[in-house]
Amino acid sequence: MQKHIHEWIHLHREESTAFLQKLVRIPSTQGNEQRAQFLIADKLLELSLDVDLWEPDGEALALHPYFCSPRNTFIGSPNVVGVLKGVGGGRSLLLNGHMDVVPEGNRAQWQDDPFSGNVVDGKLYGRGATDMKGGNISLLMAIEAVQSLGIKLKGDIIFESVIEEESGGAGTLAAIVKGYKADAALIPEPTNMRIFPKQQGSMWFRMEVKGRSAHGGTRYEGVSAIEKSIAVIQHIRELEVDRNARISDPLYANNPIPIPINIGVIQGGNWPSSVADTVKLEGRMGVAPAETLDDAKEEMRQWMAKLSVKDPWFAAHPPTVEWFGAQWVPGNVDPDHAFMQVLMQQFRAVKQDEPVIEASPWGTDGGLLTQVGDTPCIVFGPGITQVAHYPNEHIVLEHVFEAAEIIALTIIQWCGLDNSEA
Amino acid sequence: MQKHIHEWIHLHREESTAFLQKLVRIPSTQGNEQRAQFLIADKLLELSLDVDLWEPDGEALALHPYFCSPRNTFIGSPNVVGVLKGVGGGRSLLLNGHMDVVPEGNRAQWQDDPFSGNVVDGKLYGRGATDMKGGNISLLMAIEAVQSLGIKLKGDIIFESVIEEESGGAGTLAAIVKGYKADAALIPEPTNMRIFPKQQGSMWFRMEVKGRSAHGGTRYEGVSAIEKSIAVIQHIRELEVDRNARISDPLYANNPIPIPINIGVIQGGNWPSSVADTVKLEGRMGVAPAETLDDAKEEMRQWMAKLSVKDPWFAAHPPTVEWFGAQWVPGNVDPDHAFMQVLMQQFRAVKQDEPVIEASPWGTDGGLLTQVGDTPCIVFGPGITQVAHYPNEHIVLEHVFEAAEIIALTIIQWCGLDNSEA
Structure with a gap:
């Protein structure tokens, strides 16, 4: 045959x-x-x-x-x-x-x-x-x-x-x-x-990180959404480490980051000499085979809520999180x-x-x-x-x-x- | 009178x-x-x-x-x-x-x-x-x-x-x-x-930070220009600290940062599930009253050259620095x-x-x-x-x-x- x-x-x-x-x-x-x-x-x-x-x-x-x-x-x-x-x-x-x-x-x-x-x-x-x-x-x-x-x-x-x-x-x-x-x-x-x-499944997210505008010459009077977005990116990086530490499936043995969280787009501010008051981040969250999309979204939601412990700015100005565009189960x-x-x-x-x-x-x-x-x-x-x-x-x-x-x-x-x- | x-x-x-x-x-x-x-x-x-x-x-x-x-x-x-x-x-x-x-x-x-x-x-x-x-x-x-x-x-x-x-x-x-x-x-x-x-004088600059694209699901195969731009921003923050530590003019006594360097615009990547290969930064560099614009530009040039000591990526892929738009003597x-x-x-x-x-x-x-x-x-x-x-x-x-x-x-x-x- x-x-x-x-x-x-x-x-x-x-x-x-x-x-x-x-x-x-x-x-x-x-x-x-x-x-x-x-x-x-x-x-x-x-x-x-x-x-x-x-x-x-x-x-x-x-x-x-x-x-x-x-x-x-x-x-x-x-x-x-x-x-x-x-x-x-x-x-x-x-x-x-x-x-x-x-x-x-x-x-x-x-x-x-x-x-x-x-x-x-x-x-x-x-x-x-x-x-x-x-x-x-x-x-x-x-x-x-x-x-x-x-x-x-x-x-x-x-x-x-x-x-x-x-x-x-x-x-x-x-x-x-x-x-x-x-x-x-x-x-x-x-x-x-x-x-x-x-x-691996995946979903796209969009976050809006808020700051407060000011003239660049007195930037200390404002709050840079660009600096705050760095804190957000580092926070997300920790979530990625945490989530991947839980993956023990031998099929992922050769994969350094089985379920990455990728920040693919950053866009903020509109004038070189102004403090940026908004930064938009767009990314892709990898979802483990044994996980549901909803579980992953909920974990992100809870993790983002912890930002305010690191920096009280986020308590009053939490980044918005939106799931948009494509997703793969x-x-x-x-x-x-x-x-x-x-x-x-x-x-x-x-x-x-x-x-x-x-x-x-x-x-x-x-x-x-x-x-x-x-x-x-x-x-x-x-x-x-x-x-x-x-x-x-x-x-x-x-x-x-x-x-x-x-x-x-x-x-x-x-x-x-x-x-x-x- | x-x-x-x-x-x-x-x-x-x-x-x-x-x-x-x-x-x-x-x-x-x-x-x-x-x-x-x-x-x-x-x-x-x-x-x-x-x-x-x-x-x-x-x-x-x-x-x-x-x-x-x-x-x-x-x-x-x-x-x-x-x-x-x-x-x-x-x-x-x-x-x-x-x-x-x-x-x-x-x-x-x-x-x-x-x-x-x-x-x-x-x-x-x-x-x-x-x-x-x-x-x-x-x-x-x-x-x-x-x-x-x-x-x-x-x-x-x-x-x-x-x-x-x-x-x-x-x-x-x-x-x-x-x-x-x-x-x-x-x-x-x-x-x-x-x-x-x-x-205070000031000048606008534009930097292009380079990475290498990859699919977000295998982001470890790429180099994120967004992560590299965070390193660039932190490096510039150190330059700001350094330059302001040298300001002793009593007229600046009430000013927390006499000559700030403001990053006002960030823009990079174009797809949530791709690793960003370029990030553009635009900002404003404050120039001290006793300084010339050219001196300040030269200090920025020399400082940016030190990036490669922190991260060899920048030796092969130095960010470009361009002075554009407005300037004030x-x-x-x-x-x-x-x-x-x-x-x-x-x-x-x-x-x-x-x-x-x-x-x-x-x-x-x-x-x-x-x-x-x-x-x-x-x-x-x-x-x-x-x-x-x-x-x-x-x-x-x-x-x-x-x-x-x-x-x-x-x-x-x-x-x-x-x-x-x-």
Whole structure:
């Protein structure tokens, strides 16, 4: 069986590369996913899957407690799901990948057009190549290999091409709400072929630190919001130390700060010779796999309340804390879960090597699937973590094909081979 | 003589208040000074002064080493000078005030229209009332009182109504370049009736602190420019301590930080979940009366070079330092200067009290007059320091009249009374 799969994939390298090029050449940034999703829907129809293409109802979805998106309408931004029914009696598998890509950023930092899809030295370049159109191609190759080789499965395969992963997961949430679930799920996000049964969640926060304005020549008559924001940043740094000291999960053994709190934006004051009266801080709080978003928010709230013990200024002028923008629910599947065993086994079979098992330092839609969608999700894919969201993003095509092979074998092993006709 | 002056001023309170209202109702922000300056020129002609109204030649002025302005053309922004020639044999006096005002800022913070000129409880309200149209009215009343009473002076009076004080002094510089100078000068900036023989200078700087970007979930792979900017701010704070420890001038006895370094603006990073790779800091460096701008710049340069001793990151990535925007040359007149004696004497005569002598915590055009224009300048005026540049700026009219009286007597005493006809 492994030999057949390997050969099929080997023979369809060029065809799949061309399809990945086609996908990468569509700049499917937020709001512009439709063309790419139509292409996927066509492909699923060609593979004889039952295809469901729909634009999520933003107003209805916005009522869901896990809804998080900067927009409330998804007109022109369809989700696509394809279902391959098994003959019954097997375990179902959900294969999920997102079609939205982050913007290309500063074009001057790209050596080529950001959406070129060019192949150089076995690497395919362009925004989304790694995150995560390459992984999506691995999924489609795996399904097509199984179909083309006439393999009959017991369990169902549910393939999801979703929108909105990059801004909070509303696409995957919409598929959950529509009722799609399975006994296990795989998302081929760019993990450098590592296997992540757990994923760090995260949330964005915004704080406003207050001071009191004065002329810079008599700055002692004011209170600098810039100096107060330094105290706030140092206070948050202590919270980060405290939270990470509690992480003992061996999957984080190689990670110096398993759940970081990053202050990414600072902005305050508006005149060089005035004392700044306000500073805005924006950041990202990492959430541990075993934690809930609400627990993490509550810990931040309580920690910030302690600021006034250090400096009475904060008692009268507490910084405001607001949770805004994106959030990713953490994912938390037991490394001993049966689906982990199957995936690791197929990894060893194809790679002739032991897989690296870790907890991801970032969130994916896997958290939603596991915690909200009742579908334990593991993240494993061919892309390069380091180039995701960066200029000159690319993927090693060989890894796309290897991942396809591992996933095809995993599908067969997990869903079960139907031998009734054999 | 004092009695005549007092009576004349008392009788012209309403007329002068109306003129101040007229001036305040003209929003003479940078670039919009013309209407107010024409009004002043009319007044000077009415007082039979020789009037010189001209738009400074921006291109020529820009070549001057002390030129500092965000613009290089002054078309529509005239300076006005009026000269009252004495009969000879006396000391000349230059009376300088600026007609430009800072913008009104957020109108919602004003209880009334920012340019209302309304009088409530003896206070006249509006942007520029204190800084420094009220002081200018004191000067004009003093000159008019002397003229109206038929007092003949030995020395010349040079009255200057200048542009650009709020953005680096190009108006006063243009008058210096044109040749206007005297044996002493007075600027009635808002000092709360304190006398400032010395004035703090200042310069604006901009620094760019560098980091290295990374995803917030793996922030340890990057270098946060926000954290590095905290180190830079603390380093600058040490320089401030060091520089102020060297100030022993008794005029600064009541000032906790005679020459502050204020960081007024901080701005860095552009994404909550990314490690910030750049932070911009903008600030104002106070310059001691006895110091030159260049000395202070050089001290900052040398101090910033020491950052790399604290943190090797700065050796490879030194923050850039740029001097930009406005600068004010410090002023430094000996408190025992003859003009100080005259001014203090007349202050005592009118106020029946001892004047407060201090060094100002901010720069004025006095530094240019003293250091560049060869005209020792003292700052003393009726405005309220605390409301300058703030919403609901106002001035106590009684102080305008008191200052006018002190200045009229100072003019007579300094320039010398011509008794030849008497």
